[in-house]
Amino acid sequence: MTYVRSWLLLVLGLIAGAAHCQPATFGSEWQFARYLADKEATDEALFVLQAFDKNTLTVPQRDSLAYLRGWLTYSAKSLDEAGEQLLAVSPASPFYLKAHYFGAYCLAFQNQRDSARAVMNRLPAPDSTLRELRAFEQAGLALLQRQYGRYDTLRQQFTYSSYALSAEETRLDAHRRALLAQKRRSxxxxxxxxxxxxxxxxxxxxxxxxxxxxxxxxxxxxxxxxxxxxxxxxxxxxxxxxxxxxxxxxxxxxxxxxxxxxxxxxxxxxxxxxxxxxxxxxxxxxxxxx
Incomplete structure (x- = not known):
């Protein structure tokens, strides 16, 4: 098994080297990395992506590269690197919204709640579902920071009717009650x-x-x-x-x-x-x- 894996990494190294020398092949190599990611070959996919020289790429290509690297490291639970990569995706990218929501989540998970809140505040919300999602995530951050007044303001945007949010909105309310009911022992x-x-x-x-x-x-x-x-x-x-x-x-x-x-x-x-x-x-x- 180790022998086969070594040969696979050698082949990937040759492919990645070609990608480094020929920027025009970015699309096919990025798709190949996505294929590896879909097959849960995370290390191999990251190996391919790391070979690209960012200075030779266009802005959309850099966004695609940052997004996929961020998503792969997020799936591997390397949240520090994942947040850095995901938040590097520019607003012009079709991946921007997903990348920055998950990037903000990485920051929240690492106890960087003020930074996560700043990212959330910049996110667009072009429809009612995304507006409610943004309010929900910001309300979660408020609870993490024990800012109950801010939470109460944000929860006014909860509809409790969205299939994707209603159960979690109800649970956040329950968490708020439990936190406030905590006995303050000296x-x-x-x-x-x-x-x-x-x-x-x-x-x-x-x-x-x-x-x-x-x-x-x-x-x-x-x-x-x-x-x-x-x-x-x-x-x-x-x-x-x-x-x-x-x-x-x-x-x-x-x-x-x-x-x-x-x-x-x-x-x-x-x-x-x-x-x-x-x-x-x-x-x-x-x-x-x-």
Whole structure:
């Protein structure tokens, strides 16, 4: 299999070299790359496309090249390169709308939400479906940035009747409600609670098992420390050893409780960010990936 693949790459190298020397063959070589892409030979298709010298190409040819490279790297989940290539497609290209929508999505996925919003704001919306799609994608970005007022303004353009958008519009509304209903737990309060009753701060943070796991060793070490003090006195090795361990576990329990609140909050936000991004992606596939 490796032998066959090596021969295939050699043949592609010869073809790509010919494309580099003969710009007039761009159309046939680009079609060949598309054929490879359709056969899911992504690496081979990219190998062909990378051989072209952009300086010898016309603007439409550069747009076609950037679009196909962007789409191939997007399909391969290399979103950094995909976004760069897709957003290089010019407004004169027939691929412009699809390329820039997916390019903006790449930026949103990489947490570059302001840049994604700027791209979305520039996109044309010549009909009602595209206007609703643009409002939907911008509303998704607003939720990712927790800008609820902006989301409420944008959702006024939702019709909840489009086959490609209605289910996702309803889910975005549900995500908004869930985000607003999130309990605002205080890291400082969690630390204070664990200082009074070890483990209770983690219980408060929603980590009940971790709370129990913190409480038991602190309690045990506390009892052993007290026993060492009562029987052997404050200068005994027994008291000092168990006292040192108790202090370490007690302080760790307090600090861990404050972190538990932050971790739980980050987990919650990450789950909903992924849900929002997933729902933003579906209409793009339904409406633009044709």
């Amino acid at each position: 890291p400082a309060l969690a630390g204070l609670m664990s200082a009074v009753v070890p483990g209770s701060g983690k219980w408060y943070a929603g980590k009940a098992r971790q709370g129990i796991a913190s409480f038991l060793p602190v309690l045990m070490l506390g009892l052993l420390t007290w026993e060492g003090y009562r029987k052997d006195g404050p200068t005994s090795l027994r008291f000092l050893g168990f006292g040192s361990l108790f202090t370490v576990f007690y302080v760790g329990n307090v600090w861990g409780s404050t972190l538990a609140v932050k971790v739980r909050r980050d987990e919650f936000n990450r789950v909903y960010d992924n849900k929002i991004l997933f729902d933003m992606h579906i209409p793009l596939r339904n409406l633009l990936n044709r």
